[in-house]
Every structure is written in C-alpha cells, then in structure tokens.
Amino acid sequence: MKVKLQVDIKKLIERGDFRTLKLLLEDQDANVVFEMIEELETSEKAIVFRLLHKDIAAEVFSKLESDEQFELVRMLTDEEIKSIIRSMEPSDRAELLDELPADVVTKLLSFLPKNEREQTIEILNYPDNSAGRLMSPYFVYVTKDMTVEKALTKVRKFGKDADTIYTIFVIEEDRTLAGTLELEDLLFSESEVLVEEVYTPAPAYVKTTTDQEEVAELMKNYDLNAIAVVDNDLRLVGIITIDDIVDIIEEEATEDIHKMAGMNVTATSYFHTSPFVFVKNRLPWLFGLLLLQSLSALVVSRYENALALYPILAAFMATMVDAGGNAGGQSSTLIIRSLALGDIELKDWWKVFLREVYLGAIMGAVLGVTLFLRSFMITSNVSINFSAGVALFLIMIFSNAVGAMLPFVGKFFKIDPAVMSGPLVTTIADLAGMLIYFSIATLILGI
Amino acid sequence: MKVKLQVDIKKLIERGDFRTLKLLLEDQDANVVFEMIEELETSEKAIVFRLLHKDIAAEVFSKLESDEQFELVRMLTDEEIKSIIRSMEPSDRAELLDELPADVVTKLLSFLPKNEREQTIEILNYPDNSAGRLMSPYFVYVTKDMTVEKALTKVRKFGKDADTIYTIFVIEEDRTLAGTLELEDLLFSESEVLVEEVYTPAPAYVKTTTDQEEVAELMKNYDLNAIAVVDNDLRLVGIITIDDIVDIIEEEATEDIHKMAGMNVTATSYFHTSPFVFVKNRLPWLFGLLLLQSLSALVVSRYENALALYPILAAFMATMVDAGGNAGGQSSTLIIRSLALGDIELKDWWKVFLREVYLGAIMGAVLGVTLFLRSFMITSNVSINFSAGVALFLIMIFSNAVGAMLPFVGKFFKIDPAVMSGPLVTTIADLAGMLIYFSIATLILGI
Structure with missing residues (x-):
C-alpha cells in the first residue's frame, strides 16, 4: 500500500x-x-x-x-x-x-x-545534546491552591497547544517547580478537591544543561511520561516528553556502536552523509591504529633470526592476532554496554578483572589445545605447535582481561568507554600477542 | 541521597x-x-x-x-x-x-x-519477543455509538485498572478494532458529541505474533503512546504502551552490539549472568573463527620459501590483518546499524558497494603511502616496502567492500545482519589479506 x-x-x-x-x-x-x-x-x-x-x-x-x-x-x-x-x-x-x-x-x-x-x-x-536543546516550552501548569475543577478548566483551555496534557506541572508563586500531577489524578478526583491534596511533590527533574543521555536514563528508570526542565534557580522553563526519549535511546546506541567500531560518530543517515564525512570520521582512526601498530611490526622485526630459522612460525602470527583481537573485542563490548546501561559501575573493576581472567583462562585452554591439534595440518614440528598452543592460551587471558579493563580506564579518565573497544583492543592485543608468541617460541625452541 | x-x-x-x-x-x-x-x-x-x-x-x-x-x-x-x-x-x-x-x-x-x-x-x-508476550489486557474500550460523556464516564470507572487511559480503543460489536481515541479528544469535545465523530479510524495495530522490534519501529514512526494488539480474527486482545518500547529499543540495541562483537546474546546483566553462560555465548564463536582462520595459516605456510628468503616479510603480516579487519569492521558496523534503523534497504546493496569501494580506495591510498614510508623504520629494502604499501591499498578496498556487503548477504539469507560483522569480517579479511600480501610480494620480489 x-x-x-x-x-x-x-x-x-x-x-x-x-x-x-x-x-x-x-x-x-x-x-x-x-x-x-x-x-x-x-x-x-x-x-x-x-x-x-x-x-x-x-x-x-x-x-x-x-x-x-x-x-x-x-x-x-x-x-x-x-x-x-x-x-x-x-x-x-x-x-x-x-x-x-x-x-x-x-x-x-x-x-x-x-x-x-x-x-x-x-x-x-544550550550545549549540544543538552536538555535545553530538547525541551518544549509548551506545557500546562497549575498552582497548589487551585481546585481540581479549575485545574481541569486550565487543561481544557491551554492543553491544545501543549506537548502533553497527561502530565501537568505544579509550580510555586516564584515559578519554581513544586511537583507534578497526572491527568488521571484530576479525572479521578472530586472537582472541589485542591491540587495540593492530589499532586506528587518533589518529582524528578533535570536542568537545562543536563546531558540527554542522563535525561533518558532518568525517565526510563522512573517510567515518566514527561519530565520538568528547570533553570539554575530551579524555575520551570520547559518539559521533555517520552517520544523524544525514544529517539535519543536509539541515537545513543548508534553513537556507541560507531565508536566501538573505531569511528567518529556519524549523526546523519548513510545516504544522507557525503563520502568525505565518512573518510573524515574513519580515516584518522585507521591512520592512528596503523602507526600504533608499528610497534608490533618492530617487535616482529627483532625476531628476524628466529623467522629465518623457522619460517613456519609466521603461519601462526595471524592466528594470534585474530584470536586475541576477537576475545578482547568480546569482553570490551560486554563491559562497554554494561557500563552504558548502568549494570556495572567504575568501582566494580576488580571483580570484573578477576572474572575475565578466569573466563579467559577457560576459553584460552580450549582454544590453545585446539590450535595445538590443528597446527599439525601445517607442520609436524611438535615444539612449534606446542609454543603456538601455549602462546594462544596466554594471549587469550591477556586480551580478554585488557579488553575488559580498557573501558574502565576510559571511564576513569572521563573518555567515553565506547572508544576503548574493538580496534584499539585489537591493536594492543596484537602488540602483546607478538611479544608473547615470539618469547614463548624462542624459549621453547631454544633460539 | x-x-x-x-x-x-x-x-x-x-x-x-x-x-x-x-x-x-x-x-x-x-x-x-x-x-x-x-x-x-x-x-x-x-x-x-x-x-x-x-x-x-x-x-x-x-x-x-x-x-x-x-x-x-x-x-x-x-x-x-x-x-x-x-x-x-x-x-x-x-x-x-x-x-x-x-x-x-x-x-x-x-x-x-x-x-x-x-x-x-x-x-x-506466544513466541518469545512477540507482541503477545508484551501486551497488557488492561485497557479502556468504547463503541462508536457512545457519547463523549458516556465514554468519559467509562474512562473514570475502568481507568484506574488500565495501563493507560491516554489512548482509548474503539471497537465494533464483534470486538474487532475500529479505531482509537486520545483522551484529549474526549476532553476537548462537547459531552453530547458521538465517539464516531471524534475518533481516529483505521489506526496502526500489530498481531499477537508480531516481533517486538517491529512493534517498537511502528510506535516510534507514528509517535504512538499505545498500540492495539489483535488476534487472527482482528479482535482486540491487548495493548502495548510506550514505556515497554523504551526497554525494547535498549534490549534490541544490546542484542545487536553483542552479535556484532561475535557473541551470542546475553539477555541478563553482567553480574547476574554466570561465567558459564558467557563461555557458552562466546566460546563457540571464537572456536569457529579459529578453525576458519586455519585457511589463512595454510596460505602463509605455502609461502614458507618466500619467508625463508625474506623473513622480514613477516613483520608486515599483522599490519595487513589489523588494518583490513579494522576497515571491514567499520564498514560492516555502519551498514548493520543503518539496516537496523531502516536507513538502508536490501535493494541498496549495489549503491553501497560502489560507495564503499570508492571510500576504501581513498583510505587505502592514504594508508598505503603511510605504510610505505613507515616501513623504512623496519627495513631499507624498497621492494619489500613497496609491496607492503600496494598490498595494504588493495586489502583496504577489499575488506571495506566485503565488510559492507556481508550484512546484505545476511539479510538476503534471513540471517541477522548483526552476525555478519567484526570478527567474521576480520577473519575473512585476514585470509584475503594474506593471499593478496604474499601474491603481491612474491610478484614484486620475483620469487
């Protein structure tokens, strides 16, 4: 249709x-x-x-x-x-x-x-993404000394232009916020009752400068239909309604997802964004990571002799990089999302660390043994295969723990934890992976 | 406090x-x-x-x-x-x-x-995540032949137990859905007017089996406060309100984020999930990717001779894997999220393909030149450095395009596009990267 x-x-x-x-x-x-x-x-x-x-x-x-x-x-x-x-x-x-x-x-x-x-x-x-940017000045307000009947008359009179009439705001004489009133409180009360007797005092509110993510969080936790926005003197200046919040939650998730893939946030939709904006948002990250990755190339170049003796060692390098990056990507993703949803807080870092070391060890053991067996497809040299298995075990523990810790580091330094994810973890896991792999291999092979 | x-x-x-x-x-x-x-x-x-x-x-x-x-x-x-x-x-x-x-x-x-x-x-x-699971049977309904006054009386009488009184549902005699009525339509109308004259006919509705993601999408697009849920005979059986949708949008974003990092979805929060659930949700992916990665190890092992002659070639391997994985991760993430938000549709694949080849070429050119220059830190062999630069350029184009196409492949085969992301792209980019890198290097070095 x-x-x-x-x-x-x-x-x-x-x-x-x-x-x-x-x-x-x-x-x-x-x-x-x-x-x-x-x-x-x-x-x-x-x-x-x-x-x-x-x-x-x-x-x-x-x-x-x-x-x-x-x-x-x-x-x-x-x-x-x-x-x-x-x-x-x-x-x-x-x-x-x-x-x-x-x-x-x-x-x-x-x-x-x-x-x-x-x-x-x-x-x-008002700053970008603040409550002041979102709020609407169209709302219905009443005072505590009004009767329910008078309040309803006011709703009928001014409600048509208001963003919502389902939440009515109660203010003091100096326009500071006193409380809220649901429309149903009015409908279910006798007409001569005073607003004072049916309203909810001390409701949740936000300031004009509050970040939209915080507004969304508050409205979600308290199942609010609308929230009051006040200025520095706590005077009611606007309201934000739930339909704005729905968009914000999606926007914030998109932002996190983009950052987690190592990109600056693209706010406009795919076909409405010029290719150059994408280059601008993506290239600096790829460029920075390429430079950071130099360190890992330097590590490998120091083991040129070992590689000259056993060139087959190179066949396992990508495995180490991939597996470490994947595990670190998983743990960083889990922690970033949990931090964003408020399931985990900064103070939980030690508990998370212990848990992820433990998980890394379990997964590392399974993958290490698998790699050891798999590697006979490539070479029959048991020492090389054994080094690969042990190195992978250690890399899994390390990458998994680092992936889980980086978002906490971000949060601590007030950098968005979402930035501390996938690509950055991959590159760090790569550097550590090469160090671990070649140290273990040269040790076991006695080079 | x-x-x-x-x-x-x-x-x-x-x-x-x-x-x-x-x-x-x-x-x-x-x-x-x-x-x-x-x-x-x-x-x-x-x-x-x-x-x-x-x-x-x-x-x-x-x-x-x-x-x-x-x-x-x-x-x-x-x-x-x-x-x-x-x-x-x-x-x-x-x-x-x-x-x-x-x-x-x-x-x-x-x-x-x-x-x-x-x-x-x-x-x-009802199936998991369906509208039937979410809906509430507590709503206020009226018929078209009621007056506004009678409808308001019904709201006052039954509204206390209803999930919302802001949207009132209008039904036919056989209980099929006829339309909706906003509470404000009642409040702003004269009491003797008939519901028939003020209600909105043919509103959006969902079936009990509709997926919650679709429900959220519909409510968001039409700024609905509540939506009707009907059975197979189109009889009104329940309603879903906006506050449920807020949770669902977050849930769906979390699901996508988990899948994009190569994990099965963990629905419960971090500390309320046993470590074994995480192992179950993460290990199969890591395991599968490790096996898939064997192919890339096999490719490298075929170039043992080249590596024995020029062991320094190994120093660039991780760079190829990392850069390809990062670029593919970015493009797959962008496309997955755009598909999820409805900004891009399946039919757009060719436009996206051309765009991402173009973007990959621009970014590949910048990174290729950078790598060429950077590599003099590691070796003064111009041929090797040149091979590395050219290989990176090609890998960037390839990974970026593949990363963008995989979500479409997923969508086409009715697999969640979010699965077609990061880790899978990394592993494919890795395999192709090794092939491209060693082909170029052996060609240029004349091995």
Whole structure:
C-alpha cells in the first residue's frame, strides 16, 4: 500500500494534477505524509510542501534529514519558508538552524516574531545534546491552591497547544517547580478537591544543561511520561516528553556502536552523509591504529633470526592476532554496554578483572589445545605447535582481561568507554600477542 | 541521597528495627523502593518484601533480574509468593515463569485463580519477543455509538485498572478494532458529541505474533503512546504502551552490539549472568573463527620459501590483518546499524558497494603511502616496502567492500545482519589479506 501511494504521488506531480494531490494530502497525519513523500526527489517534495497545510508542512519538514531541509530552504520561496519555520516546534527549529550556514540562519531568524526569535536563540545557546536543546516550552501548569475543577478548566483551555496534557506541572508563586500531577489524578478526583491534596511533590527533574543521555536514563528508570526542565534557580522553563526519549535511546546506541567500531560518530543517515564525512570520521582512526601498530611490526622485526630459522612460525602470527583481537573485542563490548546501561559501575573493576581472567583462562585452554591439534595440518614440528598452543592460551587471558579493563580506564579518565573497544583492543592485543608468541617460541625452541 | 538511604536500610535490617523500616517504605513509589534495595543481599531483600504493600511488592519484584527472582521465590513462604504473584502484571508474570524450572512454575500457577492461570498460560504460548508476550489486557474500550460523556464516564470507572487511559480503543460489536481515541479528544469535545465523530479510524495495530522490534519501529514512526494488539480474527486482545518500547529499543540495541562483537546474546546483566553462560555465548564463536582462520595459516605456510628468503616479510603480516579487519569492521558496523534503523534497504546493496569501494580506495591510498614510508623504520629494502604499501591499498578496498556487503548477504539469507560483522569480517579479511600480501610480494620480489 505504501509503495502504491508513492507511485500515485509521483504520477500526479508529473501530470501536474495538483488539485487531486492537494485533495489526497488533506487531513493526512504528518507521519503518513512523511512516509508518502519519503522517496520523492527533493524538487517533488518542494511541490508537496506548497500544497500542505502550514502546520502539517512544519511537522513533516522537521522530520526530514538536514541535507534535504537545506535543499528545500533554497528551493522554496521566502514566503513559503517563512510560514513553515513559524509553525515549527522551537526545538526542531533550533536543530534546523544549527545545521545551516550563518547567512541562511540570519535570514530565517528575521522571519520570526521578536519573542520567538529570542526563544530560538536561547535554545541555540544550550550545549549540544543538552536538555535545553530538547525541551518544549509548551506545557500546562497549575498552582497548589487551585481546585481540581479549575485545574481541569486550565487543561481544557491551554492543553491544545501543549506537548502533553497527561502530565501537568505544579509550580510555586516564584515559578519554581513544586511537583507534578497526572491527568488521571484530576479525572479521578472530586472537582472541589485542591491540587495540593492530589499532586506528587518533589518529582524528578533535570536542568537545562543536563546531558540527554542522563535525561533518558532518568525517565526510563522512573517510567515518566514527561519530565520538568528547570533553570539554575530551579524555575520551570520547559518539559521533555517520552517520544523524544525514544529517539535519543536509539541515537545513543548508534553513537556507541560507531565508536566501538573505531569511528567518529556519524549523526546523519548513510545516504544522507557525503563520502568525505565518512573518510573524515574513519580515516584518522585507521591512520592512528596503523602507526600504533608499528610497534608490533618492530617487535616482529627483532625476531628476524628466529623467522629465518623457522619460517613456519609466521603461519601462526595471524592466528594470534585474530584470536586475541576477537576475545578482547568480546569482553570490551560486554563491559562497554554494561557500563552504558548502568549494570556495572567504575568501582566494580576488580571483580570484573578477576572474572575475565578466569573466563579467559577457560576459553584460552580450549582454544590453545585446539590450535595445538590443528597446527599439525601445517607442520609436524611438535615444539612449534606446542609454543603456538601455549602462546594462544596466554594471549587469550591477556586480551580478554585488557579488553575488559580498557573501558574502565576510559571511564576513569572521563573518555567515553565506547572508544576503548574493538580496534584499539585489537591493536594492543596484537602488540602483546607478538611479544608473547615470539618469547614463548624462542624459549621453547631454544633460539 | 541514594547511598544514604541504602545504608539506613541495611542498618535497620541488622538492628532488626522492622517497624521503622516499614514506616520508611510506606507510600514509596515502586521505582524508589527498587533503587533503595538494589544493592542489598537477596536475604535482606526478602525481609523488605515482607514489609511492602502487596501491589508495590509485585511491581518491585517484576523489576528484579531473573536470578534474584528465583532466589526470592525459594526464600519467601508460599503465602508471601502467592500474594506477590497474584498482584503482578500478566506479562511480567509470564516473563518470570518462563525463566523458572518446570516444577516451580506448576506450583506458582496453582496459586492463581482459574481465569488468571489460563491467561498466563496463554501468554506463555506466544513466541518469545512477540507482541503477545508484551501486551497488557488492561485497557479502556468504547463503541462508536457512545457519547463523549458516556465514554468519559467509562474512562473514570475502568481507568484506574488500565495501563493507560491516554489512548482509548474503539471497537465494533464483534470486538474487532475500529479505531482509537486520545483522551484529549474526549476532553476537548462537547459531552453530547458521538465517539464516531471524534475518533481516529483505521489506526496502526500489530498481531499477537508480531516481533517486538517491529512493534517498537511502528510506535516510534507514528509517535504512538499505545498500540492495539489483535488476534487472527482482528479482535482486540491487548495493548502495548510506550514505556515497554523504551526497554525494547535498549534490549534490541544490546542484542545487536553483542552479535556484532561475535557473541551470542546475553539477555541478563553482567553480574547476574554466570561465567558459564558467557563461555557458552562466546566460546563457540571464537572456536569457529579459529578453525576458519586455519585457511589463512595454510596460505602463509605455502609461502614458507618466500619467508625463508625474506623473513622480514613477516613483520608486515599483522599490519595487513589489523588494518583490513579494522576497515571491514567499520564498514560492516555502519551498514548493520543503518539496516537496523531502516536507513538502508536490501535493494541498496549495489549503491553501497560502489560507495564503499570508492571510500576504501581513498583510505587505502592514504594508508598505503603511510605504510610505505613507515616501513623504512623496519627495513631499507624498497621492494619489500613497496609491496607492503600496494598490498595494504588493495586489502583496504577489499575488506571495506566485503565488510559492507556481508550484512546484505545476511539479510538476503534471513540471517541477522548483526552476525555478519567484526570478527567474521576480520577473519575473512585476514585470509584475503594474506593471499593478496604474499601474491603481491612474491610478484614484486620475483620469487
């Protein structure tokens, strides 16, 4: 059904039948419109935007990727953009402006009425990924001395423009946060009861500067539908709702996954990101790791004599590097994710260390014996095969423990633990692996 | 504050001052109690459970990890467990029973009244991670011919036991789903208006067998607060609310992350998982990769003569393996995550392939030149250094493209793309790397 609608729209645009198109778009939900136009060319999208009601247009526009938003800003007339940008949510507007060149920003800001312009600039001043960037200024608030009836009247009156009416915020006279009220508390109470008697005092809240990851964590742990955002004087300035959090949890997971593969984070989606951004996010890591890896090459070059005597020793080198890297990658991944989810804390490092040494030894024993047996496929020299098995056993213990410890080191030095993973672990495991392997081999072979 | 409360509780338990403890626990939210007792011993937790109101006890109990739930089931008396299990949410109850040994399950089921027992068994019959497992049977429904006033009365009457009253479900006479109604639609309408005039027909819904990942995707895309779950005859049987989805999105991200590091998924948290589960989830992968890696060792052993002539060739082997593995790890990670988020689809494989060959060539050129220069640290043999540089260039293109293509292969064969990542890519890149490296080197050195 989805595809069918897209074909229809494309055809209608080609035929120039904008009347039918407008009829088709009327009364559609923004999510539906977004899906309908998702695979259209940007120029075709521009046509659709001209036909949409301004509120829907603003909502759909907010859902687009930033490169498309930028293209549309250039394609649409000033009047058209003005109407869209005026109807956008303040936080979406700030996100858009953050991505655009300075001259376009200045122009777009001039389209806004004075108070909205100031509000937008204020949001842009909050740090990236902070609660201030996310929050909405549209919420319903009441005071403790109101009756349930009066509070409900207020909800009915101001609720249409609010982001949520399911959580109502209770404030003191000086606008500091006093508590929250669920809409159901109002519905299930007698109308003459005072808010004071049914509200929840001292609720969880965040500051405008709180990181979005922390906001998500708090809302998840307390099953909150909306959370209050306060300024430094604890005055209520905005709210964040659960649907924002869903996006953030996915975003944060993506960030961690990218970092764990040794890349800088790419925030935009694959096809909306230019290849050069990927080069910029990936190459420095590969480059740094290549240089770090020099050390391991140096180690190997010191054993040139041993290799000249027993060239077959080289056949096991990649095995040592791979197995160590894989085990270290597993343990670092487990620990990074557990740290991110709060299952493990910094103070647990010693317990984790002991556990991972133990696990490394079990897995190392199995793999060491396997390699010893497997290696008869390659050479019948028992001493070489024995060295390989013992070296692998030790490398497994070492890599597994180092992989588990590096995220703690990161956390301790306030570096994102996700960076301390896969590729870095592989390279360290590689260096240590070569040292262990050649030390053991030369010892056993008596070179 | 959190730590202080924990100390207090521990002290109170040690002193046997259960009266103060009970007072302290009274009227606390389940989330707060859960945080307070999180770090207590299980036996201490058992004491706390005896003092809690049964509804709160059930809610806190649901939040515990399954190994602790099991221990508590053994520690508490039948009467105590009976009261907890009776007050639990049906889906939480099913989750608990799923983890327990069969004899305990039979006993616990016997504690439930007949209709709840049947309901629980029904939930247990739905596949793991399906909507049927997640859904709650507690929701408010109305029919189209009701007035807004009558609907609101129904919300007031049945809302207290419902999981949400913010979305109300509209059904036909035969209990099939007709549409949904937001609570605000009721609040903002005149009382004599009919539901028919204000409800949203044909809403998104899922079947009981739909996978939870799909449910999350749908709710996220349509910004839904709750979604209807229907049976095969499209009759409304339950609902899933947004707070369940938040947990699922995190769970699915964790699953992908674990798979991407070459592990089976560990669903329980680090310290609540026995070391043997980790061995079981990690070792088979390491073992399989070690065997797969034999091929690469065989390739190297075929070049024993070349290595005997130029043992220094071995110094670059780990570099080839590492760099190829890292680049392939990056590209596979990017593609896996983009596939998971729906940014890329199966049909895009060719576009992705061309892009990643291009990116691999750019990055390979930079790294190849770097390695060529760097290698003079190790040997002054220009031919060897040149071979290393050229081989790295080719390996980068190959690994980067293979890393990007493997997730598509997985998706095509209906294997989770996340499995097609890091360690597997590393091992394939390693095999190809050795082939490329030694072919180039023997060609250039004329061996």
